[in-house]
Amino acid sequence: MSKQDATGRKTSFGKEAPGILLPPALLMGFAALLFHLLNLVPASLQPAQARTYESIEAAERALGVKISVPAYFPDYLRWPPTRIALQRKPTLMLSLVFSAADGAEGVLSIHQVFSPAGEKYYREAAKPEVLLGELTVPLDGREATLIIGKGAGGAPFNQVHWRKGDRYLIITTLYPPEELLKIAGSMKP
Amino acid sequence: MAAFTADVTGYMAATVFYSLVTALVVEALIRIWAIHRPSTRFKFRLLVLFLPLLYWPAFLLTYPQRQGDVFRHGTALLDLKQWLDLPVAGTMPFRYGLLLLLASTTLLFLAQELAPTLRTLLARRHRQERRRLEKRQHPGLHAALAEVSQKMGRPAPQVLAANRQAPAVYIAGAANPTLVISSHLLEALDGNELRGVLAHELAHLRRRDSWWGWVLLVIRVLMFYNPVALLVSRQLVQDNEQACDDVAVSATGQPLAFAAGLIKAFQAEKPESPAKAQGRSGDLRSRASAMYDHASLSTVKRRAARLLNPPPIEDSPYENIRLVVVSSMLAVLLFFVA
Ligand SMILES: [Zn+2]
Numbered sequence: 331m332s333k334q335d336a337t338g339r340k341t342s343f344g345k346e347a348p349g350i351l352l353p354p355a356l357l358m359g360f361a362a363l364l365f366h367l368l369n370l371v372p373a374s375l376q377p378a379q380a381r382t383y384e385s386i387e388a389a390e391r392a393l394g395v396k397i398s399v400p401a402y403f404p405d406y407l408r409w410p411p412t413r414i415a416l417q418r419k420p421t422l423m424l425s426l427v428f429s430a431a432d433g434a435e436g437v438l439s440i441h442q443v444f445s446p447a448g449e450k451y452y453r454e455a456a457k458p459e460v461l462l463g464e465l466t467v468p469l470d471g472r473e474a475t476l477i478i479g480k481g482a483g484g485a486p487f488n489q490v491h492w493r494k495g496d497r498y499l500i501i502t503t504l505y506p507p508e509e510l511l512k513i514a515g516s517m518k519p
Numbered sequence: 520m521a522a523f524t525a526d527v528t529g530y531m532a533a534t535v536f537y538s539l540v541t542a543l544v545v546e547a548l549i550r551i552w553a554i555h556r557p558s559t560r561f562k563f564r565l566l567v568l569f570l571p572l573l574y575w576p577a578f579l580l581t582y583p584q585r586q587g588d589v590f591r592h593g594t595a596l597l598d599l600k601q602w603l604d605l606p607v608a609g610t611m612p613f614r615y616g617l618l619l620l621l622a623s624t625t626l627l628f629l630a631q632e633l634a635p636t637l638r639t640l641l642a643r644r645h646r647q648e649r650r651r652l653e654k655r656q657h658p659g660l661h662a663a664l665a666e667v668s669q670k671m672g673r674p675a676p677q678v679l680a681a682n683r684q685a686p687a688v689y690i691a692g693a694a695n696p697t698l699v700i701s702s703h704l705l706e707a708l709d710g711n712e713l714r715g716v717l718a719h720e721l722a723h724l725r726r727r728d729s730w731w732g733w734v735l736l737v738i739r740v741l742m743f744y745n746p747v748a749l750l751v752s753r754q755l756v757q758d759n760e761q762a763c764d765d766v767a768v769s770a771t772g773q774p775l776a777f778a779a780g781l782i783k784a785f786q787a788e789k790p791e792s793p794a795k796a797q798g799r800s801g802d803l804r805s806r807a808s809a810m811y812d813h814a815s816l817s818t819v820k821r822r823a824a825r826l827l828n829p830p831p832i833e834d835s836p837y838e839n840i841r842l843v844v845v846s847s848m849l850a851v852l853l854f855f856v857a
Contacts, residue, residue, distance in 0.1 A: 343837060350841055353551045357544050359850045365597035365856060372601040381588070394587015422593040444593045 334466070373418070380417040389414045389424070395422065398442055398499060402507065404432050418466035421451045438513070441500040443462040446497020458487040469514055470486060470494060476507060490514045529573065530843065531744050532599050532617055537571035537853050538747035548845060555830040557761035558726075559838055564758060566842070567740045570849060580853055585857055594804060596855040621744040628743045631636075636736065644740040655681075664698075667718045670770045673725060680705070687787040690720055704787040708780055715767050715777025716784055728743035728759060744746035757818060764822055777824040785819045 383389035388399055393416065403409060411426040412435065423444055426436040441455035458479025467476045467490070474492030481487035481504065488510045491500040499517060503510050545563045554560055554687055584590050591598040603614040660678065668675040678690070679699045687704040691697045708716060724728075735752060742748040764781075768774045835841065 343840075346836055349552075350844060353548060354845050354848050356543070356851045357547055359543070361540060361852055362596055362855075369595075369597045369601070372605045375605060392587065393589045394584035395589045416588060416592075418592050422589060444589045449833075497624060 336366065346490050363428040372513070383384050383414040383416070385416065386410060386426075389416070392416075393424070395444070395496075397470045397495070398424070398440070398494065398517045398519060399426070400440075400513045400516045401518050402512050404513075407441040411440075423451065427453070437501070437505070439469040439501040439503070441502075441518075443500070444496070448493065452489075452498070455488065456481075456487075456492075456502040458517065469511065476511070476512070478507060485498070495519065503504065528603065528614065528618065529600060529620055531825050532603060533856070534571040534575055534620070534742065535617075535745050535747060536599060536856060537574060538742075538745055540750070540853065541570050541849055542567045542747050544845065544849065548841075549856035550662045552835050553833065554835055555832050555835075557765060561755055561758040561762060562838070562842060563845070564751055564755050566698065566846060566849075568742065568748055568755075569855075570846060571745075572738065572741060574850060574853055578837070582854075587722045587855075590643075591857050594855070595857045596794035597851075597855055600857070608737045613844055620746060622748055624746040625744050628739070628749060632739065632742075657705060658702070659710065659838060663710060663714045663766070664717055665712050667721060671718065671721050671725065672764070673721060676721075676724065688716055688720060690729060692724050693733060695725055696729060701787060704784055705742045707783050709776070711771065712780030712783065713771045715773055716780040718770040719763045719777070719781075722763035722770075723759075724764065725766070726759070728763075731759070757822075760822060761825065762827055765832075768826060772825070778826045781819060781826075782822055785816065803822055 370371055381392075383392060386397055386399065397416070402428040408429045408431050412429050413425070413427040415427075416424050422445060424442045424444070426440045428434055428440075429435050430437045439456060441452075443451050443454075445451070452475075456479065458481055460480040461477065462480065465476050465478075465479045466473050468474070469490065469492050474490050474495075477487075477489040477491075479489075486504045486506070487502070488505070489500065489502040490505050490507075490510055492500065492514075493499075494517060499514070501510060501514050501517075503513075542564075549560055554557060554563065574737075578585055582590075602852055603617065604611060605613055610828075625711060661675075664675045664678065677697045679697055681699050681701045688698070688700045691699050698717070704715075704716075735755065739748065739752055764777070767777050771777060787836075
């Protein structure tokens with residue numbers, strides 16, 4: 331492709347391309363950097379407060395994504411979750427906390443990390459006081475990590491974490507690993 | 520209701536921010552690429568009005584999750600809502616500051632642009648006062664018009680004379696355009712000045728500026744709250760006038776005479792009293808774009824100075840490719856501003 335400019339010089343697109351592409355690209359890069367810095371300011375000015383939502387539906391509306399919930403939901407658990415919260419630091423993570431049907435609080439929690447690097451943050455969800463074992467188990471045709479340990483007061487602590495689609499899931503419970511894996515295997519979407 | 524108000528504020532904040540970023544990028548590129556040609560500047564600056572109106576709904580349609588907290592907090596480069604909701608000393612200064620800015624812009628738009636436009640559209644007064652100019656009444660005008668039309672390769676439009684109350688010279692009507700010139704101005708101009716002024720008006724015709732006036736009016740009504748759009752639309756008018764000035768000079772080859780004609784045309788419609796100035800249309804401008812009636816002596820002087828001391832006009836080749844490149848890069852960048 332070539333054109334003649336006003337002074338009659340022949341110009342070819344190949345020769346003009348750097349001059350056409352580079353300045354706007356540099357401006358965009360500069361703007362992107364500026365936006366990134368601008369975005370850090372309000373976050374650093376206010377304490378990182380978790381946002382809580384009234385219901386799964388309200389949370390889905392606010393988040394703009396579907397929330398993963400288990401299709402297998404045994405009778406000894408109480409629906410809906412007692413707490414639905416979104417925390418922003420150190421990563422964007424939604425947590426659902428469930429009570430038992432008998433009223434015992436925090437017997438199961440499901441954390442969903444919306445980040446490609448989600449696996450780095452599974453310890454942010456919950457970690458055992460005493461680690462008894464860690465093994466790889468198949469889940470959804472993928473590899474998941476099962477952690478068996480003891481939590482506060484010597485209560486059982488069983489956790490499984492794995493990547494599912496656009497998010498990283500971490501499920502922690504004091505119920506036995508077989509139940510945990512059944513719940514984990516039924517997560518939708 | 521509260522959620523709806525928040526959504527509307529969010530939409531307005533986003534479109535104003537998109538306009539601001541586009542304006543800064545476009546102005547920087549106009550300087551980097553040394554774009555002096557007014558018609559090219561006009562095209563680039565149009566992006567400031569078009570892109571926000573186009574991109575915001577396009578982003579929402581293609582990726583609705585964009586409005587959600589997961590996109591805002593996770594993927595977005597900049598979350599404007601975070602700034603709007605930022606609490607400082609028990610209040611939200613950025614949200615209220617923005618609302619104040621939007622409200623003042625709206626008032627300015629209503630008072631300075633929409634009201635005069637509506638008044639012009641509703642006032643049939645000028646139209647009745649126009650009368651057809653026959654050849655024998657002003658042979659000089661018809662000869663000059665024929666000469667300039669031929670040089671510019673277009674048919675000469677019908678000419679009407681207006682009385683002293685009307686603007687000095689303008690193109691009336693978009694579908695069936697007519698040149699209206701005040702008899703007062705006709706007496707004041709000599710032959711070369713008249714040819715320059717006529718060539719300028721014919722350039723408006725060739726650029727279809729009556730249609731552009733309507734298009735810009737619609738865009739401006741849609742962005743009534745946008746201060747960046749307000750400033751840029753005034754710049755667009757100046758670019759447009761300068762583009763027509765350049766055509767007039769190249770058609771007549773008489774920059775000095777045209778500059779003199781320009782100043783006389785401005786003075787010919789200078790109001791005798793401020794009260795009489797109400798409802799007047801612009802200098803050398805179409806009625807449809809009467810909303811851009813901001814002709815002041817300083818802008819006319821600037822135009823005249825530019826004619827006498829023209830900047831170097833060098834082509835920036837591949838103008839349309841440049842426009843597409845800038846628009847697409849801005850689309851990618853602004854997508855990540857929610
Ligand atoms: Zn004009």
